[in-house]
Amino acid sequence: SVRCVQETGIKLFQTPEQLTEDNSWYCNVCKDHVKAKKVMSIYKAPKLLMVHLKRFKNEQSFSGMSTQVSRAKITQLIGAPIDDLDLTDYVINHDLPHAYFTPEELYQIYAQSQINNDQQTQDSITEEFIVPSSMKVKKHPPGKRLLYRLVAVSNHYGSAGWGHYTAYAKNSHTNDWYNFDDSNVSKVSKDTVVSEASYVLFYQKIEYEDEEELNGKVLTQ
Numbered sequence: 001s002v003r004c005v006q007e008t009g010i011k012l013f014q015t016p017e018q019l020t021e022d023n024s025w026y027c028n029v030c031k032d033h034v035k036a037k038k039v040m041s042i043y044k045a046p047k048l049l050m051v052h053l054k055r056f057k058n059e060q061s062f063s064g065m066s067t068q069v070s071r072a073k074i075t076q077l078i079g080a081p082i083d084d085l086d087l088t089d090y091v092i093n094h095d096l097p098h099a100y101f102t103p104e105e106l107y108q109i110y111a112q113s114q115i116n117n118d119q120q121t122q123d124s125i126t127e128e129f130i131v132p133s134s135m136k137v138k139k140h141p142p143g144k145r146l147l148y149r150l151v152a153v154s155n156h157y158g159s160a161g162w163g164h165y166t167a168y169a170k171n172s173h174t175n176d177w178y179n180f181d182d183s184n185v186s187k188v189s190k191d192t193v194v195s196e197a198s199y200v201l202f203y204q205k206i207e208y209e210d211e212e213e214l215n216g217k218v219l220t221q
Contacts, residue, residue: 004078004079004080004081005051005078005079005080005081005085005201009051009053009078010042010087010090011090013040014039014040014041014042014090016037016038016039017037017038017039018035018037019035019036019037019038020035021035024036025038041092042087042090042091042092043091043092043093044091044093045087045091045093045146045205046205047204047205048202048203048204048205049085049087049148049202049203049204049205050200050201050202050203051080051200051201051202051203052199052200053078053198053199053200053201054074055073055074055075055156055199056071056072056073056074056160057071057072057074058070058071058072059071059072070160071160071161072159072160073156073158073159073160075196076196077194077195077196078194078198079194080150080194080198080201081150082149082150082190082193082194083149083150084147084148084149084206085147085148085149085150085203086145086146086147087146087147087148088145088146088147091146146205147205147206148203148204148205148206149203149204149206150170150193150194150201150202150203151169151170151172151202151203151204152167152168152169152170152201152202153167153168153169153193153194153198153199153200153201153202154166154167154198154199154200154202155167155168155195155197155198155199156197156199157197165199166179166180166181166182166197167179167180168180168188168193170190177189177190177193
């Protein structure tokens with residue numbers, strides 16, 4: 001059966017894990033080592049998201065008194081949304097990192113990156129600070145879903161011992177998909193870009209202005 005990125009990767013990644021007695025955690029309140037639960041969370045919503053699928057695993061085989069370990073490739077198809085990967089329920093803060101800071105905090109960050117402890121340069125920076133365009137990021141609209149659009153895929157063909165890499169990439173101007181195979185480039189249907197060969201998925205955060213854009217219209221980046 002086809003499993004989905006959210007279910008197989010992100011949801012399992014955030015599933016609480018019960019620590020064993022051999023890996024207990026020291027509690028500052030109890031003043032003792034306890035078998036706590038460990039939880040992994042995604043805090044920041046990146047503009048570009050890379051999903052690296054686990055395509056290789058170790059397999060053990062037994063022969064007499066010896067144990068051999070070999071590498072095997074996982075060829076299961078993992079379903080990945082193309083137009084609307086929804087991470088709303090998996091990310092704590094839906095804003096991009098720069099959106100967390102006030103203009104005053106951005107000033108301090110920018111100034112420190114410019115002065116490099118040079119007092120003369122520091123004195124030349126005025127208090128009337130204008131945030132550089134590269135640091136301006138829109139806050140995620142309250143109540144909006146946190147959606148990502150697939151823009152590229154890295155593929156692996158072959159086995160654990162050998163293989164060949166190709167890539168699919170989307171033209172941001174025409175929305176057409178292309179296959180890049182060494183020196184050969186050809187146009188492909190977007191319905192074929194997610195397959196058993198998909199190895200790394202590249203997503204871009206969707207920026208939108210109103211609800212209508214969630215109903216199938218072209219979204220503005």
